Amino acid sequence: MRADAQDNRKRVLAAAEEIFGRTPGASTEDVAKLAGVGIGTVFRHFPTKTELLEAVLTVRLERLRDRATELAGEADAGAAFFGFFSQVVAEASTKLAIAEALLASGSAAGASARNAGAGMREAFGTLLSRAQQSDAVRDDADFPEVYALLIGASRGATAANLEPLVRDKMLEILYDGLRPDRS
């Protein structure tokens, strides 16, 4: 692919992330406008609106996966786990809007997004295991429910449009539930 084509692809992707993060119902034309390209260019790189949304979601998920992988190398496993959890929740609103837009487009996420999601979940699973091994998280919490809590906290924070302070208090309650019994 030519260099300028590469460039355009990136600009479209960035524009899409911004627009769909704000307005899940935005039109493809809006994306083109923000990216500063013609609408034809958007469709050349992403033959379908669904594919564009998937690409955006994939980028987001890969970023999270990378962050999780990075944190997996840290010494304090508990801090790594809870730090990642908090960060995901803090950044949730944009990503969720995108996921919803994708859903509304009438398609479950395609292969690439699914892969990125799987990678992210795997990395998060590692963080969880290590936190449990170092006694920072209770042992009887299995991955599915912890992951559901991550999703739920993200969505709760987004939907209620929580102030950071309230969000932190919500997470503190949740983390208390996740920590091993102190008795």
Place this chain on the structure above:
Amino acid sequence: MRADAQDNRKRVLAAAEEIFGRTPGASTEDVAKLAGVGIGTVFRHFPTKTELLEAVLTVRLERLRDRATELAGEADAGAAFFGFFSQVVAEASTKLAIAEALLASGSAAGASARNAGAGMREAFGTLLSRAQQSDAVRDDADFPEVYALLIGASRGATAANLEPLVRDKMLEILYDGLRPDRS
């Protein structure tokens, strides 16, 4: 209003609840078809798609409010609180889809839905206070964060499409966080 008109109104509302619960992006025509009436009838009862969505959401919220009010009379305040919490989460998926559809229709919930929402929150607040007075829920948990947890758990369960078993384990963790310190 005539009896048959009442009937149709109910059928439209029921159809809308079912359809939008499944497919937030559904068309008004779909609702009419499921209700077995002409599209004109839908618009006669709900002059705007937004109003239809609001009506559906209002019904849902009123149902929850009534349930909360009812539980507020029970002897075991802790059981009442956690029972309501669990029920809301269990039934969340449909209601959430409706709320999303409403949002996508470009309007914050109107007066009636807002009222019903406020009523529901108030009743839930009462359940929380009583649970705290009877030492079933920790005292330092204020309403905003607890409500955010309710929303979040609902959305998490819905989004992840959790099996009941996993959902219960998720809630168990959450409830542990909400209970007073066990030390």
Place this chain on the structure above:
Amino acid sequence: MRADAQDNRKRVLAAAEEIFGRTPGASTEDVAKLAGVGIGTVFRHFPTKTELLEAVLTVRLERLRDRATELAGEADAGAAFFGFFSQVVAEASTKLAIAEALLASGSAAGASARNAGAGMREAFGTLLSRAQQSDAVRDDADFPEVYALLIGASRGATAANLEPLVRDKMLEILYDGLRPDRS
């Protein structure tokens, strides 16, 4: 026809005259509301919106015909002619709106309105002849062009939404053209 049916018919007609005079694009429902009857009643008396409009127009035209016939008996033929002319122009706006509504309904005026129109034109023709015989109007002005002037002045006054003063000055110019040569 029963007395109350007669009554309803009149009320519908009056309401239609008022509404269509103001708002040529008004709906039949609006007429029913103003008349204080159900929409079914409107359609029972006037099976078609077009027929309703025609009835209204017919009433108007008959009123004008009667006025012209009445004036034909007056002594001063010139005063009668110009008086009628001025009155028609002054009252034009409502009637025109109705005629337009009828036109927009996609039908030339039907039999009854045509008859009433013919009657009115005939009476106006008599006024003109008598005015010419008494030297109040020039002899070389034939009916078609004088009638066109009547229509035109009516429409001009209506369209331009003239103040009465300007309208009178306009008519004065026109009347000067209609009077016999002053040499």
Place this chain on the structure above:
Amino acid sequence: MRADAQDNRKRVLAAAEEIFGRTPGASTEDVAKLAGVGIGTVFRHFPTKTELLEAVLTVRLERLRDRATELAGEADAGAAFFGFFSQVVAEASTKLAIAEALLASGSAAGASARNAGAGMREAFGTLLSRAQQSDAVRDDADFPEVYALLIGASRGATAANLEPLVRDKMLEILYDGLRPDRS
């Protein structure tokens, strides 16, 4: 704008002028069909039916303004004035239908049409003044009533669907009224 787009814009405008001139209540689809383009194309060039109608009306008014301006340079001021008057009346029917369609679309003419109208009136005012200065039109006729006569004659000719001969006789009467007193 690309050449082919320019072309289509013109074709749509021409089609609209023809259709709305004949049938004020015509649908946008009809315009598209006559123009030989998809309905989407009509809306791309004129995002609203109202805007399309305005554009058509503006074109018409600008044409008249240009003609008036052109005539203002002629030597015989009287001939210029009466010539313009006659031409406006002769071409009135189409323009009027368009103006009505615009009115029915629920909007007073927008900026561009208003501007064009003002320009036309100004140019017509100049024609009038010059005709008065050269004693071709009576001095006590002010602009408002003369303009009302122009509108009225146009509408009268249109509404009555006059044959050219009758129209000319009507105008002759009107012009006699406008000329200075011959005594």
Place this chain on the structure above:
DNA sequence: TATGAATGAGACTTCATTCAT
């Protein structure tokens, strides 16, 4: 007869997608 709820064709408008330039 009166009522007003039901109907559905048709209007305007949006937007994902295609294709000539």
Place this chain on the structure above:
DNA sequence: GATGAATGAAGTCTCATTCAT
């Protein structure tokens, strides 16, 4: 490759007309 004009299916909503109550 890029552009943006063209397309038309689909959605929301209106309203003349019909029909059950």
